[in-house]
Amino acid sequence: MKNRCQSTSTEEKKPRRNLFDNASNLLTNLLSGGSLGTMPRAEGAVSDLFSRPFFFSLYDWFLEHGAVYKLAFGPKSFVVVSDPIVARHILRDNAFSYDKGVLADILEPIMGKGLIPADLDTWKQRRRVIAPGFHALFLEAMVKIFTDCSERTISKFEKLLEIAKAEVVELDLEAEFSSLALDIIGLGVFNYDFGSVTKESPVIKAVYGTLFEAEHRSTFYIPYWKLPLARRVVPRQRKFHNDLMIINDCLDGLIRNAKETRQETDVEKLQQRDYLNLKDASLLRFLVDMRGADVDDRQLRDDLMTMLIAGHETTAAVLTWAVFLLAQNPSKMKKTQAKIDSVLGQGRTKFECVKKLEYIRLIVVEALHLYPQPPLLIRRSLKSDVLSGGNKGDKNGYAIPAGTDIFISVYNLHRSPFFWDQPYDFEPERFLMTRQSEGIEGWAGFDPGRSPGALYPNEIISDFAFLPFGGGPRKCVGDQFALLESAVALAQLLQKFDVELKGSPESVELVTGATVFISLPPTGYNCQSLLFWKFLNSFLWQPI
Numbered sequence: 001m002k003n004r005c006q007s008t009s010t011e012e013k014k015p016r017r018n019l020f021d022n023a024s025n026l027l028t029n030l031l032s033g034g035s036l037g038t039m040p041r042a043e044g045a046v047s048d049l050f051s052r053p054f055f056f057s058l059y060d061w062f063l064e065h066g067a068v069y070k071l072a073f074g075p076k077s078f079v080v081v082s083d084p085i086v087a088r089h090i091l092r093d094n095a096f097s098y099d100k101g102v103l104a105d106i107l108e109p110i111m112g113k114g115l116i117p118a119d120l121d122t123w124k125q126r127r128r129v130i131a132p133g134f135h136a137l138f139l140e141a142m143v144k145i146f147t148d149c150s151e152r153t154i155s156k157f158e159k160l161l162e163i164a165k166a167e168v169v170e171l172d173l174e175a176e177f178s179s180l181a182l183d184i185i186g187l188g189v190f191n192y193d194f195g196s197v198t199k200e201s202p203v204i205k206a207v208y209g210t211l212f213e214a215e216h217r218s219t220f221y222i223p224y225w226k227l228p229l230a231r232r233v234v235p236r237q238r239k240f241h242n243d244l245m246i247i248n249d250c251l252d253g254l255i256r257n258a259k260e261t262r263q264e265t266d267v268e269k270l271q272q273r274d275y276l277n278l279k280d281a282s283l284l285r286f287l288v289d290m291r292g293a294d295v296d297d298r299q300l301r302d303d304l305m306t307m308l309i310a311g312h313e314t315t316a317a318v319l320t321w322a323v324f325l326l327a328q329n330p331s332k333m334k335k336t337q338a339k340i341d342s343v344l345g346q347g348r349t350k351f352e353c354v355k356k357l358e359y360i361r362l363i364v365v366e367a368l369h370l371y372p373q374p375p376l377l378i379r380r381s382l383k384s385d386v387l388s389g390g391n392k393g394d395k396n397g398y399a400i401p402a403g404t405d406i407f408i409s410v411y412n413l414h415r416s417p418f419f420w421d422q423p424y425d426f427e428p429e430r431f432l433m434t435r436q437s438e439g440i441e442g443w444a445g446f447d448p449g450r451s452p453g454a455l456y457p458n459e460i461i462s463d464f465a466f467l468p469f470g471g472g473p474r475k476c477v478g479d480q481f482a483l484l485e486s487a488v489a490l491a492q493l494l495q496k497f498d499v500e501l502k503g504s505p506e507s508v509e510l511v512t513g514a515t516v517f518i519s520l521p522p523t524g525y526n527c528q529s530l531l532f533w534k535f536l537n538s539f540l541w542q543p544i
Helices: 019-032 045-053 054-063 084-093 102-111 122-132 135-164 175-192 204-221 234-261 285-290 297-327 328-343 353-355 358-369 410-414 428-432 479-497
Strands: 070-073 076-081 374-381 385-387 398-400 405-409 509-512 515-519 533-538
Touching: 054 070, 054 076, 054 405, 054 410, 076 084, 076 358, 084 328, 084 374, 102 204, 102 297, 102 374, 122 285, 122 297, 135 175, 135 479, 175 285, 175 297, 175 479, 204 234, 204 297, 234 285, 234 297, 285 297, 297 328, 297 358, 297 479, 328 353, 328 358, 328 385, 328 479, 353 479, 358 428, 358 479, 374 410, 405 410
Parallel strands: 076 405
Antiparallel strands: 070 076, 374 405, 385 398, 509 515, 515 533
């Protein structure tokens, strides 16, 4: 796949302006030219936003203007951050001076006061309740669910091969991973079996319909859905509200059933339950049974909806990217399969085994390094602040007023030539090596020993140059769940199948929306192998 980011010559990437672009830039200069002081300003072509993924342009402007710059279109401006020192300030050191801003506006109709769009007061309350649910014994029980659901997918593939009486079968692998992740979320979070690997139900259709509407709203410039009667007059809005009703009815029923069998106890005792032998080991059961955490059904439903929507598309994308990258690196594919065989043999995946699958986890995080989920973190300042100029920026920093919208470009951070060696290459081994700060003031470098016992390289090890699940207080609460889920599914797949691209990686096309769609022509696999042609790399879903 040819990546435009691999060229650092900004001259050869400047798009040719058309009349519409020139008019837009003139309007931008008139309406927002004086805001945000002396901060470098990117003057982009509006047409460039429609011709390729948005974060590609953000990368080009990063190379041209530096780690902190202003991006303005007409009366609206954003600050784009591509520096770990500034990201650390926003996400951790001064976290409660920022909220989710634009993202919350888009997601509130879908997720209500779930952890992603929630205001700070609601978020603080719900985070204290939800975070303890992802404890060690729960995760151990989840590994069994990850394994069982992955085996469903593997069995489906084997049956398709048997029916075809062939060594190769053609599939949309991203769609298969999406179904797998949906089943895992259903069982692990709600104790509900979607069974989407083998069937399609109205609830599943409604989930995907809701996802598509979120994508639509994130990229449509006029929020017509807020107009009176829009939900009744506009067909897609009628469908969206019908989809929400179907999902909410399902979640309400699950909450009602959980409350009818409530066994209230303290959080410490909940964390000591025998989850491996518990009939209902779901997160919903934990939340309902927690003493002192009474919450109305609406809030519980918002929490569950957030995990449902945010938790399964990202996993599908990570798995698809991981397989895509391995398929282009046969030596790493063989190394990965050898590691899997040495740990798993022919037995089932157990929690202690997954912890030994370090290389598989590194494959997953390297996929997140090259194709982060999401490529942007969105924030809005609640009060005035001063941002550091970042690497090679103004040493006095930049003052920003309250209400400033900020894009923390995870994509730029992960591919920054200032903080990574060979930032565009597929190198899972990079996370095993120390990288000194090399004179970059304020950055502590990359040190795997900085977070001993961590399941995966994180923002602490990298001092915020690597943000696979965000960072700071609003870091994704389900990070270990997602990592283990991906590692188990990938191990199960590669233990059984060889993967080889039939088409060329250069034929990949990326189309951005709330989700980044990557289309690819038919791709075959040798031996017992699979075909995938579409990727989804989450753009909108943010760490919760």
